[in-house]
Amino acid sequence: MEDPIHQEQASPAVHKRIQDSFDRQGLMRHLGARITHIAPGRVHIVLPSRPEVTQQHGYVHAGATSAVADSAGGYAALTLFPEDSEVLTVEYKINLLAPAVGDHIEAIGTVLKSGRTLTVCRLEVYGVQAGGERKLVANGQQTLIRVNRPAP
Amino acid sequence: MEDPIHQEQASPAVHKRIQDSFDRQGLMRHLGARITHIAPGRVHIVLPSRPEVTQQHGYVHAGATSAVADSAGGYAALTLFPEDSEVLTVEYKINLLAPAVGDHIEAIGTVLKSGRTLTVCRLEVYGVQAGGERKLVANGQQTLIRVNRPAP
Amino acid sequence: MEDPIHQEQASPAVHKRIQDSFDRQGLMRHLGARITHIAPGRVHIVLPSRPEVTQQHGYVHAGATSAVADSAGGYAALTLFPEDSEVLTVEYKINLLAPAVGDHIEAIGTVLKSGRTLTVCRLEVYGVQAGGERKLVANGQQTLIRVNRPAP
Amino acid sequence: MEDPIHQEQASPAVHKRIQDSFDRQGLMRHLGARITHIAPGRVHIVLPSRPEVTQQHGYVHAGATSAVADSAGGYAALTLFPEDSEVLTVEYKINLLAPAVGDHIEAIGTVLKSGRTLTVCRLEVYGVQAGGERKLVANGQQTLIRVNRPAP
Numbered sequence: 001m002e003d004p005i006h007q008e009q010a011s012p013a014v015h016k017r018i019q020d021s022f023d024r025q026g027l028m029r030h031l032g033a034r035i036t037h038i039a040p041g042r043v044h045i046v047l048p049s050r051p052e053v054t055q056q057h058g059y060v061h062a063g064a065t066s067a068v069a070d071s072a073g074g075y076a077a078l079t080l081f082p083e084d085s086e087v088l089t090v091e092y093k094i095n096l097l098a099p100a101v102g103d104h105i106e107a108i109g110t111v112l113k114s115g116r117t118l119t120v121c122r123l124e125v126y127g128v129q130a131g132g133e134r135k136l137v138a139n140g141q142q143t144l145i146r147v148n149r150p151a152p
Numbered sequence: 153m154e155d156p157i158h159q160e161q162a163s164p165a166v167h168k169r170i171q172d173s174f175d176r177q178g179l180m181r182h183l184g185a186r187i188t189h190i191a192p193g194r195v196h197i198v199l200p201s202r203p204e205v206t207q208q209h210g211y212v213h214a215g216a217t218s219a220v221a222d223s224a225g226g227y228a229a230l231t232l233f234p235e236d237s238e239v240l241t242v243e244y245k246i247n248l249l250a251p252a253v254g255d256h257i258e259a260i261g262t263v264l265k266s267g268r269t270l271t272v273c274r275l276e277v278y279g280v281q282a283g284g285e286r287k288l289v290a291n292g293q294q295t296l297i298r299v300n301r302p303a304p
Numbered sequence: 305m306e307d308p309i310h311q312e313q314a315s316p317a318v319h320k321r322i323q324d325s326f327d328r329q330g331l332m333r334h335l336g337a338r339i340t341h342i343a344p345g346r347v348h349i350v351l352p353s354r355p356e357v358t359q360q361h362g363y364v365h366a367g368a369t370s371a372v373a374d375s376a377g378g379y380a381a382l383t384l385f386p387e388d389s390e391v392l393t394v395e396y397k398i399n400l401l402a403p404a405v406g407d408h409i410e411a412i413g414t415v416l417k418s419g420r421t422l423t424v425c426r427l428e429v430y431g432v433q434a435g436g437e438r439k440l441v442a443n444g445q446q447t448l449i450r451v452n453r454p455a456p
Numbered sequence: 457m458e459d460p461i462h463q464e465q466a467s468p469a470v471h472k473r474i475q476d477s478f479d480r481q482g483l484m485r486h487l488g489a490r491i492t493h494i495a496p497g498r499v500h501i502v503l504p505s506r507p508e509v510t511q512q513h514g515y516v517h518a519g520a521t522s523a524v525a526d527s528a529g530g531y532a533a534l535t536l537f538p539e540d541s542e543v544l545t546v547e548y549k550i551n552l553l554a555p556a557v558g559d560h561i562e563a564i565g566t567v568l569k570s571g572r573t574l575t576v577c578r579l580e581v582y583g584v585q586a587g588g589e590r591k592l593v594a595n596g597q598q599t600l601i602r603v604n605r606p607a608p
Contacts (some may be wrong), residue, residue, distance in 0.1 A: 027213035030182070030204040052182035061179035062241045063222050067215020089214045090574060091599055093245035093397040093549055095424050095445060097417045112443055113401045117573065118546060118601070120399050120443065139416055139424065141397060141445050143547055143599060145574070242422060243447055245397055245549040245597060247576050249569045264595055265553045269421065270394060270449070272551050272595065291568055291576065293551060293597050295395055295447060297422070331517035334486070334508035356486035365483035366545045367523020374519050393518045397549035 060100035072109030073121035094140030102127035212252035224261030225273035246292030364404035376413030377425035398444030406431035516556035528565030529577035550596030558583035
């Protein structure tokens with residue numbers, strides 16, 4: 001299916017700002033997550049299935065699923081902020097719809113509403129098989145707040 | 153402050169069932185989390201602050217905070233289930249109230265309503281300083297479903 | 305914009321079942337809400353702006369917005385259930401994105417995942433001006449449970 | 457059970473400010489709700505069971521339950537704000553735990569965290585029998601934002 005939004009790319013400056021911030025997230029590195037797409041208002045993060053991210057039945061743990069979804073939404077919001085801003089998660093809600101099986105999961109954060117102070121994102125997580133088959137395994141909604149970056 | 157609920161302990165059988173399941177959660181081990189208290193309808197999980205669980209500002213990542221909160225609620229529900237049952241998270245919502253700083257965070261899952269099919273838990277996460285000072289850093293609410301354990 | 309889903313209609317039997325149930329909801333009648341579209345997995349409910357449904361600033365009250373959103377999601381789920389089933393809301397989460405102004409609001413409930421026991425819906429509420437201009441004023445996510453209808 | 461918080465009262469000025477705002481909420485009047493207690497950070501609202509607030513099974517509609525819970529939380533937040541402030545609901549999540557039966561329901565909004573911009577409240581709704589027996593029928597969590605009151 002054609003997906004024009006997926007093709008769109010953020011500017012190199014925004015791309016670098018997001019990637020630099022992501023690289024400072026110890027948790028994302030520790031889990032093995034990586035950003036795969038940065039568009040204005042939309043960020044994709046991929047997390048390979050490994051024993052280090054599972055729950056007791058061998059599926060990806062809801063906590064790992066949520067962690068990458070939360071990061072995807074946070075960075076989606078950040079793509080639309082002025083350069084001197086940071087983003088903090090206020091809250092999110094996520095439904096775990098199906099066991100998160102597959103070769104990897106892909107979390108997609110998409111800005112639904114971008115306000116001066118608050119931003120609301122949709123969070124989607126897909127389980128992706130090695131052959132490319134995708135299934136929605138989690139769906140959520142997130143509220144974020146823009147804060148001024150503290151002076152260095 | 154005295155906390156009678158904190159003193160209460162689950163039976164040895166329940167304690168073992170919870171601990172065994174927790175030990176099979178690759179994510180919890182990978183993050184460095186451990187169960188510190190198992191009471192009927194209430195489970196505590198502690199996560200030490202380490203670079204491996206941080207976000208870009210050095211605080212514990214909302215995803216790590218949520219992961220241990222989700223596990224604490226899930227196991228709190230499981231303490232009240234018959235032996236042949238498993239628990240799955242249906243959904244949860246969590247507010248990040250303050251930066252999760254401190255020596256470690258402690259997540260407490262408490263059953264609010266235990267039904268035949270669905271259980272609802274309250275999730276609380278405290279940032280705990282080395283000196284013992286505690287601050288509520290996240291608060292949430294979770295819905296879980298009881299499922300029959302698949303035959304071995 | 306063309307919207308093929310909007311054109312689709314539920315069967316007359318499903319249509320009647322939903323409408324009959326809706327007509328027994330004292331609250332919907334009291335608020336002045338009416339169902340305007342019933343498709344498989346999707347229901348629209350319209351609520352005219354009147355002083356009886358406002359909050360202190362004269363906008364539609366978040367509680368009224370939520371009430372019609374909750375009903376739209378519940379009936380969207382019900383369209384996909386066997387005839388002898390009822391639906392109960394387990395929980396929902398809703399973000400109020402903008403003041404709910406306009407001639408009326410339109411709530412759209414859409415099934416995201418339909419399971420044997422649980423169903424998850426997306427909830428959207430638009431403020432609609434007399435001229436037809438629409439704005440998303442609320443967005444949410446809802447979990448519902450299917451229960452067998454008690455014998456009459 | 458003794459409840460010292462229940463005894464505490466907001467100042468007459470705060471009491472008047474909350475009651476005046478509540479009286480301007482057309483929805484609360486239309487539903488038949490009334491404020492029964494205003495303490496710093498805690499507000500109680502009672503809604504009598506009437507056919508006008510029911511769903512299809514004759515219980516209080518989840519939408520009516522949510523509406524009074526949302527208002528209770530909003531006013532609980534407002535009790536702690538400076539006089540020239542207004543409050544808006546950012547989002548809330550509510551679990552419907554049991555059928556809302558009884559003579560009336562009582563919604564209690566309690567501030568969990570009061571920040572400069574955002575406030576987080578716990579929402580509880582009890583079904584209360586004519587004899588005084590109480591049962592928790594809904595439990596939720598709400599995020600609110602403080603806004604400056606527009607000049608008159």
